[in-house]
Amino acid sequence: DQQVKQNSPSLSVQEGRISILNCDYTNSMFDYFLWYKKYPAEGPTFLISISSIKDKNEDGRFTVFLNKSAKHLSLHIVPSQPGDSAVYFCAAAGRGGADGLTFGKGTHLIIQP
Amino acid sequence: AAGVIQSPRHLIKEKRETATLKCYPIPRHDTVYWYQQGPGQDPQFLISFYEKMQSDKGSIPDRFSAQQFSDYHSELNMSSLELGDSALYFCASTRTRYRGSSYNSPLHFGNGTRLTVT
Numbered sequence: 001d002q003q004v005k006q007n008s009p010s011l012s013v014q015e016g017r018i019s020i021l022n023c024d025y026t027n028s029m030f031d032y033f034l035w036y037k038k039y040p041a042e043g044p045t046f047l048i049s050i051s052s053i054k055d056k057n058e059d060g061r062f063t064v065f066l067n068k069s070a071k072h073l074s075l076h077i078v079p080s081q082p083g084d085s086a087v088y089f090c091a092a093a094g095r096g097g098a099d100g101l102t103f104g105k106g107t108h109l110i111i112q113p
Numbered sequence: 114a115a116g117v118i119q120s121p122r123h124l125i126k127e128k129r130e131t132a133t134l135k136c137y138p139i140p141r142h143d144t145v146y147w148y149q150q151g152p153g154q155d156p157q158f159l160i161s162f163y164e165k166m167q168s169d170k171g172s173i174p175d176r177f178s179a180q181q182f183s184d185y186h187s188e189l190n191m192s193s194l195e196l197g198d199s200a201l202y203f204c205a206s207t208r209t210r211y212r213g214s215s216y217n218s219p220l221h222f223g224n225g226t227r228l229t230v231t
Binding site: 036046102104106 | 153154156159161220221225
């Protein structure tokens, strides 16, 4: 049972435009959410996080939005750059749950020139 | 800045052999996690250690064991290897500030060990 879902395996966006990556979760115990970026042959790299007490967190070109009632979060990248082409993983952690993060299956973002 | 170091980067083993993967966390990080990522799959949590003690267990097979040593490095030991064990194995580390809370530092991942079982 996939507790963190990224329903788009891939997403193609033109350079300069906004990239929106979506993530849904089912476990109401999750209270901390993270986005990781992964290039081929490298480990995931932390991008941005948000706790459940917030609905938005911004860091430069990256903004994460959290809608707790819908159990949905999204990552916005504005403007998209060629170096943003990578696989993006949504991950979640919960109170009293496993120490480890629960990951989604990832979305492959392709930035087109 | 120092990152999480994993060795070896690639490993090829035959069925029923054993393998040992090593992970050296970022200095002053006291918590280590192991993840397994199969082809086209999301990373699956295997096991974690905090201050050299096993902290939590995920979907780690009984054929696998792991430990964290006094210098905080960790080793994942895999025995009776099966074809299905072929995967990328990631180690991640963090410094745990709030024990039992999810609001800890984000995990920092190594570049992984690609294990191929033939």
